[in-house]
Amino acid sequence: MTTATEAGVRAPRPLPRSRRLLGAGPSSGSALESTVPTTGMFAAAAVLIAGGWIPVVDGELVLAGMTTAVLAVLVARLIPRPSLTRDGTSVVPLAHLAAVVLLAAGTGSPAVLFLLLGPALALSAAPGRRGVLLATLGTAAALLSPGLLSSAVPTTAALPGALLLGPLAVGLGGLAVNGTVRALGRRAREVQALREEKAALLAQVQTRADELDLATRMLAARAQTMTSVIDAVTEQSIIGTDRDGVIRVWNPGAEKMLGLPRAEVVRKRSIVEFHLPEELRAEAERCGSGPGLAALVHAAQEHGSDVRDWTCVAADGRPRTVSVAVTPRTDDRGAHAGWNFVGTDMTEARATERMKDQFVSLISHELRTPLTSILGYLELVLEDGQPLTEEQRRYLTTVERNADRLLRLVGDLLFTAQVDAGRFTLEPHDVDLAGVVRAAEETARVAATTAGVDLVVDVPEDGLVVPGDAVRLGQACDNLVSNAVKFTPAGGTVTLSLRSAWAAADGTVSAEHRPGTSPVAQLAVSDTGIGIPAGEQGRLFTRFFRASTAQRAAVPGVGLGLAITKAITTAHGGTLDLVSAEGAGTTFALTLPRATA
Amino acid sequence: MAEAVPVRVFVADDEDDIRALVSLAVAKAGCTVTGAVADGSAALATARADLPDLVVLDVSMPGATGLEVCAALRADPATAGVRILLLSAGASPDDVARGLAAGADAYLAKPFGIAGLVRQVQALVARQPA
Numbered sequence: 001m002t003t004a005t006e007a008g009v010r011a012p013r014p015l016p017r018s019r020r021l022l023g024a025g026p027s028s029g030s031a032l033e034s035t036v037p038t039t040g041m042f043a044a045a046a047v048l049i050a051g052g053w054i055p056v057v058d059g060e061l062v063l064a065g066m067t068t069a070v071l072a073v074l075v076a077r078l079i080p081r082p083s084l085t086r087d088g089t090s091v092v093p094l095a096h097l098a099a100v101v102l103l104a105a106g107t108g109s110p111a112v113l114f115l116l117l118g119p120a121l122a123l124s125a126a127p128g129r130r131g132v133l134l135a136t137l138g139t140a141a142a143l144l145s146p147g148l149l150s151s152a153v154p155t156t157a158a159l160p161g162a163l164l165l166g167p168l169a170v171g172l173g174g175l176a177v178n179g180t181v182r183a184l185g186r187r188a189r190e191v192q193a194l195r196e197e198k199a200a201l202l203a204q205v206q207t208r209a210d211e212l213d214l215a216t217r218m219l220a221a222r223a224q225t226m227t228s229v230i231d232a233v234t235e236q237s238i239i240g241t242d243r244d245g246v247i248r249v250w251n252p253g254a255e256k257m258l259g260l261p262r263a264e265v266v267r268k269r270s271i272v273e274f275h276l277p278e279e280l281r282a283e284a285e286r287c288g289s290g291p292g293l294a295a296l297v298h299a300a301q302e303h304g305s306d307v308r309d310w311t312c313v314a315a316d317g318r319p320r321t322v323s324v325a326v327t328p329r330t331d332d333r334g335a336h337a338g339w340n341f342v343g344t345d346m347t348e349a350r351a352t353e354r355m356k357d358q359f360v361s362l363i364s365h366e367l368r369t370p371l372t373s374i375l376g377y378l379e380l381v382l383e384d385g386q387p388l389t390e391e392q393r394r395y396l397t398t399v400e401r402n403a404d405r406l407l408r409l410v411g412d413l414l415f416t417a418q419v420d421a422g423r424f425t426l427e428p429h430d431v432d433l434a435g436v437v438r439a440a441e442e443t444a445r446v447a448a449t450t451a452g453v454d455l456v457v458d459v460p461e462d463g464l465v466v467p468g469d470a471v472r473l474g475q476a477c478d479n480l481v482s483n484a485v486k487f488t489p490a491g492g493t494v495t496l497s498l499r500s501a502w503a504a505a506d507g508t509v510s511a512e513h514r515p516g517t518s519p520v521a522q523l524a525v526s527d528t529g530i531g532i533p534a535g536e537q538g539r540l541f542t543r544f545f546r547a548s549t550a551q552r553a554a555v556p557g558v559g560l561g562l563a564i565t566k567a568i569t570t571a572h573g574g575t576l577d578l579v580s581a582e583g584a585g586t587t588f589a590l591t592l593p594r595a596t597a
Numbered sequence: 598m599a600e601a602v603p604v605r606v607f608v609a610d611d612e613d614d615i616r617a618l619v620s621l622a623v624a625k626a627g628c629t630v631t632g633a634v635a636d637g638s639a640a641l642a643t644a645r646a647d648l649p650d651l652v653v654l655d656v657s658m659p660g661a662t663g664l665e666v667c668a669a670l671r672a673d674p675a676t677a678g679v680r681i682l683l684l685s686a687g688a689s690p691d692d693v694a695r696g697l698a699a700g701a702d703a704y705l706a707k708p709f710g711i712a713g714l715v716r717q718v719q720a721l722v723a724r725q726p727a
Contacts, residue, residue: 372615
């Protein structure tokens, strides 16, 4: 990775050397540097004067001039340059100008006038026009000084012309120098600005390059992570296709499930090739979609996702029952790019479920026949007017009670098998739920009295009608009430409370009618029993599940009642909720849609 | 005054206990049990030979199922008018629907009470033959 400096970004350059040598403008160099040429000229003049090549008319003025020049150089050497400027004009060239005036007066020789060159240029090069004016006036002063300051110097005839031409030449030359320096300064500033702009642009480019590099590496890392995660899934197939169903992603789980390596599938096969054509045709006819891929993704296209069992065909021709979750896939711009298929092989699980259901169904049927004999002959004995001793009658009643219990269990098993197989149907009519609750209370009354549990009923006097299957609703209420009695210790209370209410879309139920609510009937069955641990409440409606509290308390049951009650409630379009605290009791709330008057 | 002709009922169930129980209930209903067999094929042959007023058939039987016997009786003009009561351990709505579709006049799911069976037999006997 290159740095901004390596890419050509440099610090802004100082002013051009020409301007620095002329002593113009602020600079980080010393004043001495810019006075070197002038100092050299003064040194040459001193040599010429000392050697007699330039005559000395007034020694004191010459001495004063040389001293002034030397002091200016010393001052320039010792004092930082910014301190020597005032209003943009350097003090040092002014001192040199004064030295020339003194030397001109002291020698009377035009030769020293060449010494004006250095300070005049330095002053002219300074910002603004004041330096030019000072250089012009200084030149005039140098020309006039021999006559004004020294009586020993004779006035020549050429003096008026020199007085006019000298300052004029210096002034015009100074203006030209000043203009050139200013132009150079502008150019230098423009160049400087361009350099700074270039440096800023280069810095921006570098920043973008760094960000791009970072983003590229992050994307690569993310892609690597996703690939490694997908490749780590070996028990589920993850298949991605384009919009036409051509496979683009094929993970090890898909290899294992469908028996083909990635190289033989990606970009070469369609997802449809792994499905049963007749199943896709049947689905297309059922949902009215197109054939093939359209049938496969129809539901996901409509609802955003779809999970269902499909029959997939592996490379060796084996059919597999696969639960496939289909979702649409989008590209980086959010446009539809294809489909994702995540599959779990359910072949063995579904076979086990079928066997279990068949077993439950078979056993239930086989139990009903002997139960017919038991109950039938008991009925003949007990109700046929035959004389029985009290003891014989009690024994036979016990047999009958347990046969009835066995019959209920068989009924429950058959019912859950029907629910699981989707063969559960209702015979809906208008049902007075208050009457159903009273009947449930009556059924449970004997057991509650025996167990020492107080049974309290609070139902509307004028009834509460719901649309439903009276037999199934009675079964649901019986289950809730008998459960509450079973799980409540002696001295406890079971309360059956039925009310009309209103349910909001989020499921909350209140007694008040608000906009957007629908009429419901709610039965609350509350007990003061052993309660259900919070961690087990989610599984309470699962078939054959029994709470640990029920098992510890040795409460009889097989764990079907609540599963059946939940199925009945759901089939009626209702909900079954519970609130429970271990050791404090449980409340089941059965909520059903209510017919409006 | 002439005595009423007793209603003749034929029973078919592969379970001996059930067969005997049904026969008792039929007798309690005031009917005469003309025969009781444990096989579907025998049931069909006997019904065709005896032409009873009512046939009580178990659905699950060897030889021929109660549904097959029922359908065969209905298909035969000589026995098409006989009243048929099906007994079955299958209690689902689908089971009942299949039994009635086969031509049964009534369907009783096991386990049934004696009183209920007696009432059912009496109701069928009281019905005019088709």
